Amino acid sequence: MSAVQSNTYGKLNRRQLLRLAGVGAASIALAACAAPPPAVAPAASGGEAAAPAQATATVIATTSMPVNTFDETLKRAKDRLPNIDLVVNANGWGNGGWDGYSDTLLTRIAGGEQIDVIMIAIEGLGLLSAKNVLLPLDDFVAADAPAQEILQNDVHVTLREMLQVDGKQMEYPFSWNNMVMYYNTAIFEEVGVTPPTADWTWDDFLETCLKVARVSGGADDRFAYSFWGSGMFGMAAWFFNNDTSPLTADWSASNLLDPKVAETVQFMADLILKHKVAPSPEGWEEWAQFHAGNLAMRTCGRWCISGSLEAEFDTYDLQYQPHNAGPLKTVAGTDGWGVATSSKNPNEAWEIVKLLSGPEASLDMVKLGGNIPALRSVAQLPEFSEFGPANTAIFYESLDYAATVPSPTNFNLIEPILNRHYATIWNGEKSVEEALQAAHDELQPEMDKLQG
Numbered sequence: 001m002s003a004v005q006s007n008t009y010g011k012l013n014r015r016q017l018l019r020l021a022g023v024g025a026a027s028i029a030l031a032a033c034a035a036p037p038p039a040v041a042p043a044a045s046g047g048e049a050a051a052p053a054q055a056t057a058t059v060i061a062t063t064s065m066p067v068n069t070f071d072e073t074l075k076r077a078k079d080r081l082p083n084i085d086l087v088v089n090a091n092g093w094g095n096g097g098w099d100g101y102s103d104t105l106l107t108r109i110a111g112g113e114q115i116d117v118i119m120i121a122i123e124g125l126g127l128l129s130a131k132n133v134l135l136p137l138d139d140f141v142a143a144d145a146p147a148q149e150i151l152q153n154d155v156h157v158t159l160r161e162m163l164q165v166d167g168k169q170m171e172y173p174f175s176w177n178n179m180v181m182y183y184n185t186a187i188f189e190e191v192g193v194t195p196p197t198a199d200w201t202w203d204d205f206l207e208t209c210l211k212v213a214r215v216s217g218g219a220d221d222r223f224a225y226s227f228w229g230s231g232m233f234g235m236a237a238w239f240f241n242n243d244t245s246p247l248t249a250d251w252s253a254s255n256l257l258d259p260k261v262a263e264t265v266q267f268m269a270d271l272i273l274k275h276k277v278a279p280s281p282e283g284w285e286e287w288a289q290f291h292a293g294n295l296a297m298r299t300c301g302r303w304c305i306s307g308s309l310e311a312e313f314d315t316y317d318l319q320y321q322p323h324n325a326g327p328l329k330t331v332a333g334t335d336g337w338g339v340a341t342s343s344k345n346p347n348e349a350w351e352i353v354k355l356l357s358g359p360e361a362s363l364d365m366v367k368l369g370g371n372i373p374a375l376r377s378v379a380q381l382p383e384f385s386e387f388g389p390a391n392t393a394i395f396y397e398s399l400d401y402a403a404t405v406p407s408p409t410n411f412n413l414i415e416p417i418l419n420r421h422y423a424t425i426w427n428g429e430k431s432v433e434e435a436l437q438a439a440h441d442e443l444q445p446e447m448d449k450l451q452g
Helices: 067-080 097-110 122-130 138-142 145-153 157-162 185-191 202-212 232-240 259-273 286-291 304-310 346-357 359-367 382-386 394-401 411-426 432-450
Strands: 057-063 084-090 117-121 172-177 180-184 223-226 295-300 316-319 330-340 402-404
Touching: 057 067, 057 346, 067 084, 067 346, 067 359, 084 346, 097 117, 097 122, 097 411, 117 122, 117 346, 122 330, 122 411, 138 145, 145 172, 157 172, 157 330, 157 402, 172 346, 172 359, 180 185, 180 394, 185 202, 202 223, 202 259, 202 295, 223 286, 232 259, 232 330, 232 411, 259 411, 259 432, 286 295, 286 304, 316 394, 330 346, 330 394, 346 359, 359 382, 394 402, 411 432
Parallel strands: 057 084, 057 117, 223 295, 330 402
Antiparallel strands: 117 330, 172 330, 180 295, 180 316
16 A cells, blocks of 8 residues: 555545654564453253353454445444454554554554454555564464455455565455556547557656646646655656666665666656646645646546545546556555454454455445455456546556565655655755665665664
């Protein structure tokens, strides 16, 4: 989130949320508690025992999304699950990104706060699973035929498997994101540049950048392209479209010394330092600049549509990112809802997981310009295309070309390492080779610890 990714609405952008700092979380081992038996009313005055009263269970869910995304779901819960008092709150992002989010969540649970249902993206799933924070959902799913049918037939296998750990389904998929190219159609028309096609190459992309950019150091500069210059998700599709990745395919070791990694990073650095068609990512606000016409292209997931809806900006469309080697690829990261091992009401929590993951909640999110729904049926609704540009269908169809964002258990450590060393490239402090060697020397020992 998977994309990102993900706190993906409002005025925060995912690059800000993925600015990670390594904050160690205390190890937590939480045991699942059985739901308490229903309360029994005292005997009636006539000597006959009254029917047992149905207890109301409070279920608290915490989310990475703005809480108002689930306003309508709260109303549905009151109507459909009268024995459950649902509360939805937002989990803090700490120092930013999924590492900060995970650490904040672990701290809340360690402090004894009630949390029954948890939203987490794949970037934090490994850590929470290693800390025994989530109950596997397999038994719930096996006993629930409708939920099993949806999971098997309305959720793409890529998304379903992303939220599995050691073959166990740790979360029920809710939403996901990729990275695609957003481009300003008005600028392309003004300059006389043909819109990109799905098979465009890095050479095509650079040629386009040089045509649409207008950079002289003045207030009216127009950059060709802006990218998150850090981290796994923002850079992943660039690496994938050069048939490489910062980590090995099994996420067990650094792959930073692969020449294709250097080639990819050099291409990105040249956009900033050599061709001067892209700004340095640090401190650059893509959202406002794109909507103001000062930026022709950006890479983002569907969450960026929310800002365009808010700004009433509609002169843009979408395309896959350009590729250089290997097959066409995008990156995918998903989030979902899971049951906390600390919940005293796991059965009720499961009912809430289904409600929060359902088609109505998914459609609410779509209308806000949020993530791509995990449910194929929702992505096929007219509303999905309505709340987006002409090529909106690219979002869900891209799953056929998607590779999972690398998300090892120590994601919260490796992300900040990459961020710091990438930054020294974008600002011209170090060469690509120097920075990647330094990043490798720091990253590999952390990966070795996973093998211990």
